[in-house]
Amino acid sequence: MSQIFHPSTNTLARLSIFGAVFAAAALAFAAGIFARSSVATGVGVAVRQEVPFSHKHHVEGLGLDCRYCHTGVEESSFAGIPPTATCMNCHSQIWVDSPMLEPVRESFRTGDSLEWVRVHDLADFVYFNHSVHVAKGVGCSTCHGQVDEMPLMWKENSLYMEWCLDCHRQPEKFVRPRDEVFNMDWETPPNQLELGRHLVEQYDIENLLSCSTCHR
Amino acid sequence: MGIRFAAGAALVLALSGCYAQEMANQDRYEPLEASGLFEDGMASRQPIEGTVARGQLFEDDHLYRGTVAGQPATEFPFEITAEIMARGQERYQIFCTPCHDQLGTGAGIVVQRGFRRPSSLHVDRLRAAPPGYFFDVMTNGFGAMSSYASQVPAEDRWAIAAYIRALQLSQNANEADLAPEDLELLGAQR
Numbered sequence: 054m055s056q057i058f059h060p061s062t063n064t065l066a067r068l069s070i071f072g073a074v075f076a077a078a079a080l081a082f083a084a085g086i087f088a089r090s091s092v093a094t095g096v097g098v099a100v101r102q103e104v105p106f107s108h109k110h111h112v113e114g115l116g117l118d119c120r121y122c123h124t125g126v127e128e129s130s131f132a133g134i135p136p137t138a139t140c141m142n143c144h145s146q147i148w149v150d151s152p153m154l155e156p157v158r159e160s161f162r163t164g165d166s167l168e169w170v171r172v173h174d175l176a177d178f179v180y181f182n183h184s185v186h187v188a189k190g191v192g193c194s195t196c197h198g199q200v201d202e203m204p205l206m207w208k209e210n211s212l213y214m215e216w217c218l219d220c221h222r223q224p225e226k227f228v229r230p231r232d233e234v235f236n237m238d239w240e241t242p243p244n245q246l247e248l249g250r251h252l253v254e255q256y257d258i259e260n261l262l263s264c265s266t267c268h269r
Numbered sequence: 270m271g272i273r274f275a276a277g278a279a280l281v282l283a284l285s286g287c288y289a290q291e292m293a294n295q296d297r298y299e300p301l302e303a304s305g306l307f308e309d310g311m312a313s314r315q316p317i318e319g320t321v322a323r324g325q326l327f328e329d330d331h332l333y334r335g336t337v338a339g340q341p342a343t344e345f346p347f348e349i350t351a352e353i354m355a356r357g358q359e360r361y362q363i364f365c366t367p368c369h370d371q372l373g374t375g376a377g378i379v380v381q382r383g384f385r386r387p388s389s390l391h392v393d394r395l396r397a398a399p400p401g402y403f404f405d406v407m408t409n410g411f412g413a414m415s416s417y418a419s420q421v422p423a424e425d426r427w428a429i430a431a432y433i434r435a436l437q438l439s440q441n442a443n444e445a446d447l448a449p450e451d452l453e454l455l456g457a458q459r
Contacts, residue, residue, distance in 0.1 A: 115378050118363040124420050131300040142415050143367070146384045166311060168303060176293035 089211065099205035100172050103156050112201040112237060119193055119200075119235050130182040134169055137161045172206045173197075179214075180269050189258050190228040191220070192239055201237040217267070224258050225249030231256070333423050335404030342401030347424075349431045357432030360425045364417060373436045385413045390433055391440045403430040 091097050111117050120126060125133035137160040148154055160167045175181050186196075193200065198209025210216050220227045228249050233239050242248060252258070298304060298312035307314070316322070327333040332346040347353075362371070370377040373390030380386050388395065407426045410416040421429070444452070 115367065115382075117367060120363050121367070121420070134301055136419070138415065139420065143379050143384060145415070146413060147379065147382055165309070166303070171299075174293075174299075177295040177297065177299075178292055 089213075094208070094211040094213070095172075096208050096211055099203075099207045100170050102170055102205070103168055105153065105205060107204045108200045108206060109202055109204045119237075126183045127187050128184055130184065132183045137167055172208055173212060175212055179267050181267070187234055188231070189224075189256050190231050190234060190252050192229050192234045192236070194237055194239065195220075195227050195229075199237065214267075218262070221261055221266075224260065225253050228252045228256070228258060327423075331401075332427075335401035335408065337401070340401070341399045341405060343399040345400055345427055345431060347427070349428075353428045354431055354435060356425065357428030357430070357435075360421060361429050361432045361436075364421055365429065368414070372440070373433065387412070387414065391437060396437050396441065400427070400430045400434065403433055 087093055112119070122135040122139055123132040124135070125131055137157055140154075140157050141161050144154055144157060149158075156167060159165070196210060200206070225246055226249055229239055230248075230252065300313065302312045303310050304312035306312075329346070330336050331342050335342050337343070361369075365373075366377055367379045368377040368384060368387055369375055369390065370380075375387040375389050404423075404426050406414065407421065407429065408416060408418045408423075417426070447455070
């Protein structure tokens, strides 16, 4: 009986054992790329809502402060989605015939909730508290990006653990004075590290890296 | 072989995705989340009528309703310090400037876009009004203005009332009322 495989296939077999390592590495690399892509994270993908609310119009255009609507952000873990009544503070008289705002008026008339699709949805195994971040000088735009330039809301950052840790490891790179937290025009100053180190000391900011800080 | 391998890899990726989702969305509600359990579709339940949560027994008429013996309070329920004044300024700028503008003349951006123009805070009627009056307007609304009680806690409403007093003073101050250093500052700016 003649040989099925030619002796040269031995080389092929050796090569494939060696190549399998690279194939596995390539697969892992591809998975890493995919996990960080917008498809998986939703970063930069505008979310369709029942009412196409524009932060750009309300914040950049009208100059409303974040806290006019997100009233809980300084005191609570949850920044808060405003009740329809807050919309109606102005829209009782402005754009009253706009069909785009009919769901808002209907919600106000009937008491039924507007159903917003959550854009920043942290995994349930993560504890997060807005108020402490605000109190320690983490600006809105540090995590949420230039919301004042977003006609529809999207996520600016992945909210992945590696992203949280960027700041938890080196808060001095990101913190700003408390009275600038809600300033959407804040730009990282050239002396950020110097300012940051000073603020870290002044605000008693700890590098909280224990697992149970967030996974409690 | 190639196709089978690719399919296997896709399956692994998809499964790991599902698993991550299951951990990420556990069987509990987040604030304001929708729920199929209740008729109104809300996971957050309204407290039974008449329920008083700890720390929310608002029985101090002066602090929480701005009245003393049924009349609008003529005094603030706590001492107005520089700190409270700064808080009032900040809260005024967040919640009031959209209509009343920075100065209180009633030409804010929302008014410019068509909202009914509120009275200037510098008219005689409002200069003579007691602090409790402003507190009442913020709490219960007035004319086209809705209640701000749910957006601004009572202490902050008083701080805003104090800041309104300061704004009013700023538009009606006499030179004689100013301290020498303020006059000097003013002279330098002229």
